[in-house]
Amino acid sequence: MCAIALVCGAGYAAWDSRHGGSAAALDGGMTATTAPADHVDGDAVTGPSDAPTSGGSTSSTPSPSETPTPTHTTTAPPKVPKSGSGTFSTAKASGDASGHGRIRRYKVEVEGGIDLSSSAAAHEIAQILADPRGWTADGRDGFQLVSSGYADFVIKIATPDTVDAICGSAGLLTHGEVNCDVGATVVVNLKRWMLGSPEFDGPITEYRALIINHEVGHRIGHGHEGCPAPGKLAPVMMQQIKGLHGCVANAWPYDSKGRYIQGPPAA
Numbered sequence: 001m002c003a004i005a006l007v008c009g010a011g012y013a014a015w016d017s018r019h020g021g022s023a024a025a026l027d028g029g030m031t032a033t034t035a036p037a038d039h040v041d042g043d044a045v046t047g048p049s050d051a052p053t054s055g056g057s058t059s060s061t062p063s064p065s066e067t068p069t070p071t072h073t074t075t076a077p078p079k080v081p082k083s084g085s086g087t088f089s090t091a092k093a094s095g096d097a098s099g100h101g102r103i104r105r106y107k108v109e110v111e112g113g114i115d116l117s118s119s120a121a122a123h124e125i126a127q128i129l130a131d132p133r134g135w136t137a138d139g140r141d142g143f144q145l146v147s148s149g150y151a152d153f154v155i156k157i158a159t160p161d162t163v164d165a166i167c168g169s170a171g172l173l174t175h176g177e178v179n180c181d182v183g184a185t186v187v188v189n190l191k192r193w194m195l196g197s198p199e200f201d202g203p204i205t206e207y208r209a210l211i212i213n214h215e216v217g218h219r220i221g222h223g224h225e226g227c228p229a230p231g232k233l234a235p236v237m238m239q240q241i242k243g244l245h246g247c248v249a250n251a252w253p254y255d256s257k258g259r260y261i262q263g264p265p266a267a
Contacts, residue, residue: 077194078194083162084113087111089112090109090147091121091147095126096144098144100136100139102142103144104219105152106143106153108157121157121193123145128212133254133256141220143216151184163189163190166182170183179211181215186212186215199243207251209251210250213236213253225262225264227245228262228264230246231247233248235262236250
């Protein structure tokens with residue numbers, strides 16, 4: 001996730017509020033004491049041009065069978081602003097409850113001054129939490145996206161500077177790189193949301209699933225887990241940002257057959 005070296009090299013922050021305690025924990029391995037329930041968890045590239053052959057009598061115009069090598073391009077990574085407005089807008093999006101047992105209501109908020117649709121982000125998060133490989137597979141937990149009224153928790157997507165300010169207020173050091181969980185708020189670093197992590201070999205949508213699943217896993221009572229064995233899927237509660245230790249990167253708490261992907265307890 002923690003959602004999942006950094007999340008790029010530093011570890012993303014996750015706050016384990018499962019017992020409503022007062023210890024704040026950074027997924028990079030740091031701990032701090034804080035007030036109730038706070039928890040840290042290119043340019044276009046072109047191929048070589050066709051050069052004229054040597055020998056004065058040879059034409060430099062290619063024949064139909066000697067057409068130039070096609071130009072190959074790569075997409076530049078998105079630019080992530082270091083800071084935003086510091087204020088947030090709540091996504092005007094809601095949905096049906098997914099899962100069973102306790103249904104936790106949540107809102108999604110996005111910082112102003114960044115090029116990210118709060119509604120699109122909210123719907124993406126809702127799809128992650130409703131996925132059959134997600135936490136609803138335990139048969140005890142469910143989630144519902146709301147835009148108003150009571151919410152059990154809020155997911156904020158913010159620029160690195162704002163993440164540092166929010167997390168720092170709880171004594172959690174995120175260094176402009178990682179996420180954290182403070183009180184009833186999951187704070188997602190826009191840098192990780194947009195760029196992912198070099199430790200995670202997969203599409204950005206899967207990495208976002210790791211972030212959300214790891215952080216929400218803490219909220220429903222799950223602690224960190226380690227790699228079960230080389231070649232096995234990494235548990236979503238493993239700090240994959242600190243390295244996979246032989247495991248295979250994974251964004252989901254359950255596999256496609258409904259089996260929990262578990263590792264040994266870890267600090």
